[in-house]
Amino acid sequence: MIYINNLTKVYKTPGGSLTALKDINLHIPKGAVYGIIGLSGAGKSTLIRCLNMLERPSSGQIILDGQKMTELSGKMLRKARQNIGMIFQHFNLLDSRTVAGNIAFPLEIAGWPKEQIIERVKELLPLVGLEDKADIYPAQLSGGQKQRIGIARALATKPSVLLCDEATSALDPQTTVSILNLLKEINEKLNLTIVIITHEMKVIKEICTDVAVIDQSQIVERGPVESVFIHPQSDIAKEFVSSIFPNELPNELLRELSLHPGSQIVRIHFLGTAASEPLITDLIRHCGVSVNILYGSIDHLRSTLFGTLTLELQGSPESLHTAGSFLQSKNLTVEVINNGN
Amino acid sequence: MGTDLFSLFNDPAYWESLSKILPQSVNETIYMVIVSTFLAYVLGVPMGVFLVITSADHILPNPWVERTLGTVINIFRSIPFIILLVALIPFTKELVGTSIGTTAAIVPLVVSAAPFVARLVESSLKEVSHGVIEAALSMGASPWQIISKVLLPEAKSPLILGMAITTINIIAYTAMAGAVGGGGLGDLAIQYGYNRFRTDIMIITVFILVIFVQGIQWVGTTLARKLSHR
Ligand SMILES: Nc1ncnc2c1ncn2[C@@H]1O[C@H](COP(=O)(O)OP(=O)(O)OP(=O)(O)O)[C@@H](O)[C@H]1O
Numbered sequence: 161m162i163y164i165n166n167l168t169k170v171y172k173t174p175g176g177s178l179t180a181l182k183d184i185n186l187h188i189p190k191g192a193v194y195g196i197i198g199l200s201g202a203g204k205s206t207l208i209r210c211l212n213m214l215e216r217p218s219s220g221q222i223i224l225d226g227q228k229m230t231e232l233s234g235k236m237l238r239k240a241r242q243n244i245g246m247i248f249q250h251f252n253l254l255d256s257r258t259v260a261g262n263i264a265f266p267l268e269i270a271g272w273p274k275e276q277i278i279e280r281v282k283e284l285l286p287l288v289g290l291e292d293k294a295d296i297y298p299a300q301l302s303g304g305q306k307q308r309i310g311i312a313r314a315l316a317t318k319p320s321v322l323l324c325d326e327a328t329s330a331l332d333p334q335t336t337v338s339i340l341n342l343l344k345e346i347n348e349k350l351n352l353t354i355v356i357i358t359h360e361m362k363v364i365k366e367i368c369t370d371v372a373v374i375d376q377s378q379i380v381e382r383g384p385v386e387s388v389f390i391h392p393q394s395d396i397a398k399e400f401v402s403s404i405f406p407n408e409l410p411n412e413l414l415r416e417l418s419l420h421p422g423s424q425i426v427r428i429h430f431l432g433t434a435a436s437e438p439l440i441t442d443l444i445r446h447c448g449v450s451v452n453i454l455y456g457s458i459d460h461l462r463s464t465l466f467g468t469l470t471l472e473l474q475g476s477p478e479s480l481h482t483a484g485s486f487l488q489s490k491n492l493t494v495e496v497i498n499n500g501n
Numbered sequence: 502m503g504t505d506l507f508s509l510f511n512d513p514a515y516w517e518s519l520s521k522i523l524p525q526s527v528n529e530t531i532y533m534v535i536v537s538t539f540l541a542y543v544l545g546v547p548m549g550v551f552l553v554i555t556s557a558d559h560i561l562p563n564p565w566v567e568r569t570l571g572t573v574i575n576i577f578r579s580i581p582f583i584i585l586l587v588a589l590i591p592f593t594k595e596l597v598g599t600s601i602g603t604t605a606a607i608v609p610l611v612v613s614a615a616p617f618v619a620r621l622v623e624s625s626l627k628e629v630s631h632g633v634i635e636a637a638l639s640m641g642a643s644p645w646q647i648i649s650k651v652l653l654p655e656a657k658s659p660l661i662l663g664m665a666i667t668t669i670n671i672i673a674y675t676a677m678a679g680a681v682g683g684g685g686l687g688d689l690a691i692q693y694g695y696n697r698f699r700t701d702i703m704i705i706t707v708f709i710l711v712i713f714v715q716g717i718q719w720v721g722t723t724l725a726r727k728l729s730h731r
């Protein structure tokens with residue numbers, strides 16, 4: 161769907177040049193909800209703005225829905241942009257237009273006939289739950305409602321891609337969840353490809369299928385969300401994951417545990433159905449180890465259950481070995497944190 | 502004196518005599534103000550729009566156009582109206598065939614108001630947030646669509662307030678133009694009120710001008726408030 165090839169962006173400033181993006185390569189498949197996460201100043205906004213040429217890349221290529229965006233300009237570029245919706249952190253609605261007028265705006269720009277615009281706006285209002293707000297001005301609406309207008313507006317021309325630049329960063333946690341759910345629903349219903357820029361791991365966890373981590377102008381890690389959550393490679397990815405799934409054991413506890421000779425601390429991640437198996441009972445029964453639960457959590461990644469369990473296993477070296485093989489056989493991701501001695 | 506004016510204003514015959522000169526002056530003033538304001542906007546709005554869109558980080562950045570236009574505007578704005586009035590006499594003669602009368606007065610009025618309008622339009626349009634313009638760009642809007650569908654409609658309220666200010670300024674300037682043979686209420690005040698010591702006429706013209714100014718400001722403020730949906 162979207163191919164980003166060797167994308168580099170250098171800003172020329174009076175103080176010298178600043179490399180905001182360095183040799184970015186990324187493939188975003190059709191129907192994906194692709195999250196791009198990074199700290200402030202990492203280059204996220206620059207990256208997403210390069211996708212619709214709001215920012216001209218210094219070098220490299222963007223191919224979106226078969227169109228070489230980087231080679232377009234003028235009328236062709238404007239035409240191509242009508243195929244890309246975009247929503248913004250601060251909504252960027254027209255204050256002088258009603259809700260319906262805002263949603264009609266991109267259609268007017270695209271030159272739709274009046275009757276079709278009215279039809280389309282009527283379809284979009286219920287999609288974002290604003291059917292009773294058509295004639296109200298944005299100033300009278302809450303942040304969440306404003307972003308709903310933003311979403312309806314972005315979808316008006318039936319684009320094949322939706323770009324979201326920090327779309328929930330100005331919203332409270334509850335409203336954030338409702339907007340993310342709406343985006344997920346739209347992704348499923350319309351099979352729309354969504355690119356989401358964020359600095360919050362929560363956003364990635366709630367709706368993304370894939371994630372790329374950007375740090376200091378470069379992509380340092382990418383992959384399906386589950387694998388990045390379970391096996392973060394880079395320090396920055398690890399930090400992001402632990403920001404919502406804290407899995408560091410307190411030092412005091414580790415010190416105390418080290419007093420138990422022959423014990424082993426393991427962390428198990430499970431996804432989907434594996435979460436519902438009687439794991440601990442089986443460990444005790446079949447492997448002859450005793451199990452001490454140190455920490456456990458269950459949550460979800462998009463719609464998949466995602467659980468973490470930190471256990472202390474005690475027993476003879478053989479039984480610990482058996483326990484290890486047993487866990488491996490269950491297709492669980494097992495990490496040995498501490499071998500007891 | 503006070504009682505004199507009082508009995509004068511109560512005398513129907515006085516108003517009868519006044520009705521021979523006053524309506525014409527009022528009409529001349531209205532004519533000059535409306536035509537000058539209209540023409541000042543016809544010239545000033547495009548200039549203001551160009552100043553904005555050619556500025557750095559806007560939709561058609563062009564430092565050369567921005568700087569040249571800005572300089573020309575500044576030059577015209579720094580010439581005092583009374584000097585412009587005289588300096589433009591040859592140009593006015595060329596343009597309208599005469600340098601006296603209401604139509605001739607419109608030329609210096611427009612030349613002086615248009616650059617002012619350009620700056621007012623500029624500052625009004627600069628209030629439109631960059632984000633909104635960016636959103637329109639992301640939808641594939643052309644520069645003309647951004648001007649006509651984003652910049653001007655979004656700046657409606659400040660533009661209307663600016664128009665009230667401009668119109669009121671032009672009223673004041675028509676009075677000045679009147680002093681050099683432009684006609685209108687200013688002319689009346691000078692000819693009768695000043696040259697012939699007719700305080701009554703002076704008072705009446707000032708009163709009418711005050712009503713004009715109040716009325717325009719009220720309309721401007723009310724409209725601006727009505728059209729603002731922030
Ligand atoms: N127009 C510009 N001119 C010069 N430098 C810029 C410009 N836009 C961005 N930068 C710089 O490029 C770098 C990346 O900026 P960018 O806005 O992409 O970061 P970001 O990841 O979106 O950060 P944030 O989370 O704060 O929005 C920053 O160092 C920024 O200062």
Ligand SMILES: [Mg+2]
Pocket residue numbers: 204205206326
């Ligand atoms: Mg940003």
